[in-house]
Amino acid sequence: MTTKMFGAPVQRNEDPRLLTGKGRFVDDFESGAYGAAFLRSDFGHARILSIDTSEALALDGVYGVYTHADLEGLLSEPLPLLIPSPNLFAPRTQYALAKEEVCYVGEVVAMVVARDRYVAEDAVGLIFVDYEPLPVASDLEGASLPDAPVVHSDMPDNVSGRATEEKGDVDSAMASAAHVFEWRFEIERAAAMPMETRGVVANYDHRTGSLLLHDSTQAPTGVRGGLAQLFGLDPDSVHVVAPDVGGGFGMKVIQFYPEEVMVAWASRKLGHPVKWIEDRREDFVGSNHERGQVHHIKVAADTDGRILAMDVKFINDAGAYCSYGLIIPIVTAAQIQGPYKIENFRYEYRNIFTNKVPTSPYRGAGRPQAVYVMERVMDKVAGELGIDRAEIRRRNFIGPDEFPYEVGVAWQDGGNVVYDSGEYEKGLDVLLEALDYEAFLTEQKEAREHGRLLGLGFGCYVEGTGIGPYEGAVIKILNDGTVNVAIAVGTQGQGHETVFAQIVADELGVAVDAVKLVSGDTRRLGYGVGTFASRSAVVAGNAVHKAAQTVKLKAAEVASRSLEVAVEDLVFADGRVHVDGAPDVGIPLGQLAIISNPLRYAFGKESEEAVLLAQRAYAGSDRPLPEGTSPGLEATEFFSPTAGVFAFGTHAAIVEIDHDTCNMKILRYVVHHDCGKVINPMIVDGQVQGGVAQGIGGAFFEKFEYDDEGQLTNASFMDFLIPYATEIPALELHHTETPSPLNPLGIKGVGEAGTIPGAAVIANAVSDALGQPIDTMPLSPLKLFELMHPGHQEA
Amino acid sequence: MTEKRKISLTVNGESREVDVEPRWLLSDVLRHELGLTGTHVGCEHGVCGCCTVLIDGAPARSCLALAVTIDGSEITTVEGIAEEDGRLHPLQESFQKHHGLQCGFCTPGFLMTAMPFWADAEDMTDDELRKEISGQLCRCTGYSGILASIRGAAAIARERQGER
Numbered sequence A: 001m002t003t004k005m006f007g008a009p010v011q012r013n014e015d016p017r018l019l020t021g022k023g024r025f026v027d028d029f030e031s032g033a034y035g036a037a038f039l040r041s042d043f044g045h046a047r048i049l050s051i052d053t054s055e056a057l058a059l060d061g062v063y064g065v066y067t068h069a070d071l072e073g074l075l076s077e078p079l080p081l082l083i084p085s086p087n088l089f090a091p092r093t094q095y096a097l098a099k100e101e102v103c104y105v106g107e108v109v110a111m112v113v114a115r116d117r118y119v120a121e122d123a124v125g126l127i128f129v130d131y132e133p134l135p136v137a138s139d140l141e142g143a144s145l146p147d148a149p150v151v152h153s154d155m156p157d158n159v160s161g162r163a164t165e166e167k168g169d170v171d172s173a174m175a176s177a178a179h180v181f182e183w184r185f186e187i188e189r190a191a192a193m194p195m196e197t198r199g200v201v202a203n204y205d206h207r208t209g210s211l212l213l214h215d216s217t218q219a220p221t222g223v224r225g226g227l228a229q230l231f232g233l234d235p236d237s238v239h240v241v242a243p244d245v246g247g248g249f250g251m252k253v254i255q256f257y258p259e260e261v262m263v264a265w266a267s268r269k270l271g272h273p274v275k276w277i278e279d280r281r282e283d284f285v286g287s288n289h290e291r292g293q294v295h296h297i298k299v300a301a302d303t304d305g306r307i308l309a310m311d312v313k314f315i316n317d318a319g320a321y322c323s324y325g326l327i328i329p330i331v332t333a334a335q336i337q338g339p340y341k342i343e344n345f346r347y348e349y350r351n352i353f354t355n356k357v358p359t360s361p362y363r364g365a366g367r368p369q370a371v372y373v374m375e376r377v378m379d380k381v382a383g384e385l386g387i388d389r390a391e392i393r394r395r396n397f398i399g400p401d402e403f404p405y406e407v408g409v410a411w412q413d414g415g416n417v418v419y420d421s422g423e424y425e426k427g428l429d430v431l432l433e434a435l436d437y438e439a440f441l442t443e444q445k446e447a448r449e450h451g452r453l454l455g456l457g458f459g460c461y462v463e464g465t466g467i468g469p470y471e472g473a474v475i476k477i478l479n480d481g482t483v484n485v486a487i488a489v490g491t492q493g494q495g496h497e498t499v500f501a502q503i504v505a506d507e508l509g510v511a512v513d514a515v516k517l518v519s520g521d522t523r524r525l526g527y528g529v530g531t532f533a534s535r536s537a538v539v540a541g542n543a544v545h546k547a548a549q550t551v552k553l554k555a556a557e558v559a560s561r562s563l564e565v566a567v568e569d570l571v572f573a574d575g576r577v578h579v580d581g582a583p584d585v586g587i588p589l590g591q592l593a594i595i596s597n598p599l600r601y602a603f604g605k606e607s608e609e610a611v612l613l614a615q616r617a618y619a620g621s622d623r624p625l626p627e628g629t630s631p632g633l634e635a636t637e638f639f640s641p642t643a644g645v646f647a648f649g650t651h652a653a654i655v656e657i658d659h660d661t662c663n664m665k666i667l668r669y670v671v672h673h674d675c676g677k678v679i680n681p682m683i684v685d686g687q688v689q690g691g692v693a694q695g696i697g698g699a700f701f702e703k704f705e706y707d708d709e710g711q712l713t714n715a716s717f718m719d720f721l722i723p724y725a726t727e728i729p730a731l732e733l734h735h736t737e738t739p740s741p742l743n744p745l746g747i748k749g750v751g752e753a754g755t756i757p758g759a760a761v762i763a764n765a766v767s768d769a770l771g772q773p774i775d776t777m778p779l780s781p782l783k784l785f786e787l788m789h790p791g792h793q794e795a
Numbered sequence B: 001m002t003e004k005r006k007i008s009l010t011v012n013g014e015s016r017e018v019d020v021e022p023r024w025l026l027s028d029v030l031r032h033e034l035g036l037t038g039t040h041v042g043c044e045h046g047v048c049g050c051c052t053v054l055i056d057g058a059p060a061r062s063c064l065a066l067a068v069t070i071d072g073s074e075i076t077t078v079e080g081i082a083e084e085d086g087r088l089h090p091l092q093e094s095f096q097k098h099h100g101l102q103c104g105f106c107t108p109g110f111l112m113t114a115m116p117f118w119a120d121a122e123d124m125t126d127d128e129l130r131k132e133i134s135g136q137l138c139r140c141t142g143y144s145g146i147l148a149s150i151r152g153a154a155a156i157a158r159e160r161q162g163e164r
């Protein structure tokens, strides 16, 4: 009997390729393509008076220089609004090339296509733009004020959308509560910064009228549909491939970035492949950011620390455009209650334009802010009332018997947020035990007596994952027994070629490495949504499972006819189908594939046998292909979840602050995490570990330094600090498995969980260490210095 | 600036002649002229380490070297480290075993950086090993898998020795 692969720490199918330099990333395609480069705005806000491209055009090796004046039809209009909403009353999306106004530093103004990227960049330096600078709204809070400079000259203010909801009766609950507190919290921008920047290679073939795009995107199907429409092409002639993607973390899911459409357009115009690979500076100023929010919180508690009511008002930094609609503030508002039961709750948010890089979901997507605010609130209420910080959380958790739990606010898919399952208190207990919490409290007391600044911080979270609408899978058994699987979602390092293979391996009784998965290639599967929102394992995983079951049934029927035994008496194991109790009487899967499509083309003895078996298999039927069957062992299935599924966990960090350097050292970082049924624990651990590193990075190292003019003054890895191995501690990981009742595999997503509580954990730990509130994030040694030496603030 | 010059390199043990413009980066020449796309470019300003190759045996950032300046050198890239029989190098195998990679974009840089010292890594302290790779960025793994991979390579090499 084959051992079960689901749940095993199986080594990854994709690794040998990636380890030997045979990975195929976007820049590895079309080495003969022309090189593209873009001229970007140097101004946070300005009117374009004129653009002179003549010198650039005259440069040897330059094939095209384009500005908005060269664009026609749909392409001359603003790029599409991906997620409209009635609450988004003033959406603005950018043009593929800026029209009359630029609204952030980095906005694309002109495009050059040349012999290679070197020449293209030379030519970019020869384009002269006459700008009239306009007032800049750089700071989020400043931009939200009534008299702020406007980000878009055609708007009266900078508010693009607003929403509010209430459950219970917040005002009366506040009026009668024992304690009411008001606090302000701020969290600044952060960004994905994948090691592979964005990139697009387009090849338009004039003879066939077809377009093939290799795009470092998380959503190739959407890019394909959009481009077909934009260029008026038959969608069957447009194909988009997301090859190996060197990390995306949400940032690569936006369609459209201007470069995506411009590169495709230029290839069509020039009749030659065109390539653009973003450089790192472009990534800083041209790829979306997230996170910037300011919250004003009013919270009511009883004397036991139970939260009776909460009123949340926040503004969200949209950046200059909002093609992704209101998703970030929607998620923040919907998830801020976290694992806690709050009977009376109200939120109101405003989505504010600023003259900075647009924002869209980055790993965590609105949740890191929500968790940061909620967990600071928990710590602060605990502090005010003199209650232990673990205890106050315990008192407020939703109980294990309260699921499904109606959170009482709207979710991003338009429905209500309903938690499917959870064991929050059990999770906290696992964490406390791992921490040896009581011992820490004693140790901390002693440490303080010696003047050491030791602190512990918690961060509890619930993460909505696995949203619809659907994903699909195509599974085909080949004549040699290999099982080909195609899914529409791309990969960005999550091990799709392995985890989905594990599901198939169990179903069909084959080895994991006999399953070859292709992801994110619209030539293989055109219907799908994308890899984001921690949804691939849940939605595509269940589609793969379904398709494997269908193929299995097909194979069983063919085997049943060939072996003349009932379907129920067949066993799938070791790449064969055999009769239960008689392992010798069976047929290899590959041979079954030939039998199911018995053409006289095949080579080899196995095929000859298969043709004979096929004759037998079809003997009882009136035709070679019995009515209701189809040739080949192939199936396509889709899975559409009824609702999102909610993973959860608690992280804790123990930190020590150095008196002299004001640096923070993380002494321990302990994780409790629950994402339902785990397909591959090694990969889940990897997702959590990588996520935590991004959470820590965002909390203490990575900070965008924007000045008042909207200039990003630290747009390089020299100045913007992503943690190295020297900054990230070894983690201690602990899991529980609370299955989701909403899908057959019982799984929940894991992609973002590690990152979500990062800001909360670090803020709470540092606050505990210093005995000071940490209500603005991120931190840095400099910021800690200012907190520890209040007199020196101006120094 | 665009007039080409011929340079000769020994790349993964093979002599190659290539016409390069003086301003071309070694990373571009390897990737686009010699077709060795395993070397990746993450920043082009010398900070991420994705582009690390061995130049005359020592790790170096191919995005910071102009190809024309290293005429006559010996280069090893990630394509050139597997065993002659095609088996993965012990360090490569260890990365698979210890989940040292997710997207795999930074991986060639880590492999090439660790080439000179992997055999001694199991005796290094955690701090020492972290410092050894503190010029390499990875955005996916949080580094723990990478550290375990480098540390675990010597054991794999020993096992193989035993097999012989």
Ligand code: FES
Binding pocket: B040, B041, B042, B043, B044, B045, B046, B047, B048, B049, B050, B051, B052, B061, B062, B063, B064
């Ligand atoms: S690409 Fe060379 S160091 Fe980043």
Ligand code: FES
Binding pocket: A195, A246, A247, A493, B100, B101, B102, B103, B104, B105, B106, B107, B137, B138, B139, B140, B141
């Ligand atoms: S594995 Fe993706 S950057 Fe390291």
